[in-house]
Structure formats: structure tokens, C-alpha cells
Amino acid sequence: MSIESLVLVANDKGGTISTLRVEGKRFARVAVSEVGAGCGTFAVDRANDLVYAATRTPHPAILTLRLDRETGALTEVARREVSDPVAYLTLVHDTLLAASYHGDWGASYPVADGVVGDPATTLHARRMHAAVVDPRGENAYFVSLGDDLIAQRAVAVDSELVELSEPAVHCTPASGPRHLVISGDGRNAYLLTEFTAEATRFERLEGGRLERRETAWAFDRDSGLHQSAYGADPLAGHLIWGADLALADGERWLLCTERTESTVVAIELDEQGHFTGRTVLSRTEQQPRGLTVSPDGGLVVVVGERSDRASLYRIVDGALAPLDRIEVGRGPNWVRFV
Template sequence: MTREPLTLVGNAKGGTISVLRLHEGELVPLLTNSVGAGCSTFAVDAARGLVYSATTAPTPAIITLTLDAATGELAEIARTDIPDALAYLTLSREGTLLLGASYHGGWGAVWPITEGTVGEATARVEYANLHCVITDPAGLHAYFVSLGAGLIAQYELDADGRLAPLSPSTVAAPEGSGPRHLILGGAGTDAYLVTEYSGEVIRYARDRSSGVLTAQEVLEVFDPTIGLKHSRFGADPRAEHLIWGADLHLARDERYLLASERSGSTVATVELDEGGVLGRVVALWSTEQQPRGFGVAPDGVAVVVAGEASGAVALGTVDPDGSVTPRQRVETGAGPNWVRFA
């Protein structure tokens, strides 16, 4: 019997991670755990029952927590101090490597993991305002997204956590677009980027052998009816009514791509063809206020959106036509902004 997935929600302002069970199409709250201020990104090793969370107090650190799948309890077992707060964490190489990106520090790193303990960094890269880092499923290539420099830095990643730049070492995003989060399609031949300032999704073709990305089509994914304007570094999107792109994920066997925009509080559904090419926006879901982060469940149908300004998450289901049907709203804590499944 397949275990029902757990949904973990990071409530950054409250310093907590809420654990909910996705049971028969409904979110059932289990426990909200106090883990430390600034827990705005975490990575889940479901096979080992471990969670790696970034925190900011008393000093920036990565903490390792055990996850009790029955009760939702998280218990700290290790802590590794780091120079600056992290904006993104991801696991690779079957949970033996942890990669992180520091927005305010302007650096990214790779750390080895031994029995849940994060070791000394084996590699470090430096680009302005790094917002995301991912690897391909095999952990052979790593991609760091720099909002400040407007690019994706691409590397070969070895089993020991060392990085070697690819050729070319970077691939540009459109000038002034504000590249933010990146994901790969399951076949490994496509990468999708959401931009913060222009509210676009960009597809990059990926060479599976070399790992090199090449820019392809671009599509706007914000609400065109509410008069949002192009944003820029250092602007206040709320005060100036600016585009504020945030997160993206694939759904329904990669037939659709979902992307969130915070000023309009929407999640757009983009249709993909059989080759992964971007089609048109087929639906726009008005959801929780300021949807900074969200996640799509392992079934590819259930989607959980965190409203950074609402203190709650919304559960919806992606219908066959790409529209999202709202199902439930659950309050989780102050400043929810990160969603992952276990």
C-alpha cells in the first residue's frame, strides 16, 4: 500500500514548519514544529526521513531534522553554521550532497552529507543575488540562477561534490527579466525558468550529455487585466503595482506548467506539447495572497499554494483541461512561503 504523502510548509516569519497529510483529497494538519526563524527553504530526504532546513537565528545555519511520518514531528539532530542566509536548498546524488544558494550573500555551495550531518563545503560559486540551485536527476550537472547577474551558471557535478564549469559556463536570461527559479522536465531535455521582474516563463533546451542549456521560447504568465508593470531590482512591487514572479512546477505528467505571480496572487497554467514546448496560458487561478512558493503533489494533480501574506495554504486540483479547482484552505502560520512533499 502506498503511503499518503506528507505536505511540509515553511512559515518563515513564524519560524515553523507545518506538516500535513494529504488524505483522500484533503489536507489533514498533523503538527506545526518550531524550527527557527527564517526557515524559508528546506529540502526533504523522504527515503531517510530527514529534512534539511535553512534558518537565520541565532546565526545562519543549516539544521538537520528527523521527520516522524506518523505524527509529523520534526526533531533537530545536527546543525551546520554558514556565512549567510539561504534562499534555496536542494538534495542530489541520492541524498549524499546538499546544494544551496544565498541571495544576500551572493554565493552558492555544495556540501557532503554523512548520516544526516552536513560537512564542510566542497565547492563554492559567486554570483550576485543567487536565488535557486538545482541538479539533474542523476546529479551530473548543477545550475545556479543569479537574479542579480541575469544568468544561469552551469556546472558539471561529481560524486565528491566538486563543480567544474561547462562550456559555456553561463547562459543569459533576457536583460532585466530577473531570473528566479528553475526546474527540469523529467526527460532531462528541457529546463523552465520563471522570471521575477517580467513575469515570464522561459524554456531552455538541455543537452543531456553536456548539460548545456540553450534558450528557446518565452511566455508571459501574469494576469494581463490588472495593469501590472515591469519590475526592477530594489523596487517595491506592492507599492508600485509591479510584476512579481515567484515559483513554478510541472503537473499532470508534464502536460502543464504552473507558475505563480505575487502581486496579482495568481497561479497560471501553461499547456506543454509532447516535446515540452510552451503553448498558451489556459487558466489563471486566483489564490492565496502573495503566493511566493507552492508545490505539486507526487500524483501531479494536487497543488498546494502558500500565501506569504495570508498565513495559509490553498489546496487545489489540476483538472484535465488545465484549470485548477480550489478544494481547501488551511491556516499554517506566519509568512508561509515554501512547500515540499515527503
């Protein structure tokens, strides 16, 4: 199997990770590995075929799993218990970054030979939802949904995180910042909010500081959706429910999912990574919590929390052209090519 052909899907409610293979325009189911209920995020060490996955059962923990690329099976080789469930994991060199939504914290952990060590740095903000790094691994960004901010840090020696001159960037109040992605050249960062489904472009300045530049809507504006809020039921109230985002097709498009209307909005980017003002809307899996893009940028996989399925698409001028669909497990909400 080639690296590009394998896809892992975390099934939160089912407590499994499904391994799929993409063969041309089709999915093939390769393996299903038990990891424990509450597996909603993982980070991949491709060079060593290791996967760091979060679980809630029997206790909140970060598991180290070894990936067998021939069989697709994942085998646990180490486990670090943590105080609260983890919502987001990112690996940068020998450091694992974690964000805990329920624990209101972000942390950095040293990693050696697949073993996750004691936290080197811990920071606190309400409802931490994402922890990402720039392509060179110099800066870490922690997104706080509850405090409407992005904490900015430098990644230092021994996995320590150091505050930048501006420790946090404040976002629109009550917008619910959720996920962040950074362009391959490191010049732009894109944020998606949960309660308003706004995609915001930030310019990365010298030293890694973010500065807000422009915003675009990332939901079906003809659907009658209204702004959501913390504690609200998006489905019962027909409220905006932004989820995930990714860059696709040579970073010509920023893809953003919205769960109430089950859509993916593609926002067109120019050569500098700026918004052109053009968007393309596609319907997708029911309640699309997660999506991922193939390394060549041409294929997109979207997983539906309520459909228990994954869909494979080719991106064509911003639109998602369906190729295949497969059942994965209960409550899939995280997916990555590995």
C-alpha cells in the same frame, strides 16, 4: 501515513514547519515544529526521513531534521552554521546544494549520515536565488537574479562542481531570473523571472548545457501590472512579482505564481515539453510565494505569504479547482510533498 499524503510547509516569519496530511480532498493538521525564524527553504531525503532546512536565527544555518512520519514531528539532529541566510536547498545523492541571495553565493556540501560537511565548491554571483539538479543528478544549475544568468556545473566526485564548456547562460537583462525546474526526462528546463514574470524554456543539450528556445508570459496581462526592478516595492507600484513554478498533470502544464495579483498561470506543454501558446489563469492565496505538486501530478498546494494559509487544488485542464484551505503559520513561503 503514505509518503504522498504528507506535506511540509515552511513558515518563514513564524519560524516553524507545519506538517499536514492530505486525506482525499481535505487537509489535516498533524504537527508544528519550531526551527527558528527565517526558515524559507528545505530539501527532503525521503529514503532516510531527513529534512535539511535553512534558518536565520540565532545564526544562519542549515539544520538536519529527522521526520517522524507517524507524528509528523521534526527533531533537530545536526546543524551547520553558514555565513549568510540560504534561499534555496536541493539534495542530490550525497551532496547538498545551497543558494544564498543575501550572500551572493552558491555552494555544494558533502552529506554523510545526515551531517553536512565543509563546502566542496563555492561560486559567486549576485543575488543567487535557486540551486537545482537534473533528474539524473549529473548537472547543477544556480540561478542569479542580480546578474541575470544561470551558472552551469557538472556534479563530480566528493561533491565538487565543475564548470561546463559554457559556464553560464545569460538571460534577458533586468528580468530577474528566480526559479528553475527541469522536466522528468531531463530534456527541458523552465525558468521563471521575478521582474517580468516570463517563463522561458531551455533545451538541455549534450553535457547539460542550456540553450534558450521560447518564452511565454506568466502573469495576468489584463491587470495593468508593469515591469519591476531590484529595490522596487511591487505592491506599492503595482509591479510584476514572479515567484515559483512547478510541473503538473503528467508535465502537461507548467504552473507559475505571481504575487502582486495573487495568481497561478498554467502554461500548456505539448508532448515534447514545448509551449503550445495556451495559458490558463487561476486566482489563489494572497502573495503566493511557493507551490508544490503531488507525486501523481494531480494535486497542487499553494501557500500565501500574506494569508498565512495553504490551499489544496485539483488541476483540471490547467485550472486550479479548490478542494480545501487551512491555516499554517506566519509567512509561509516553501512547501513540498514528502
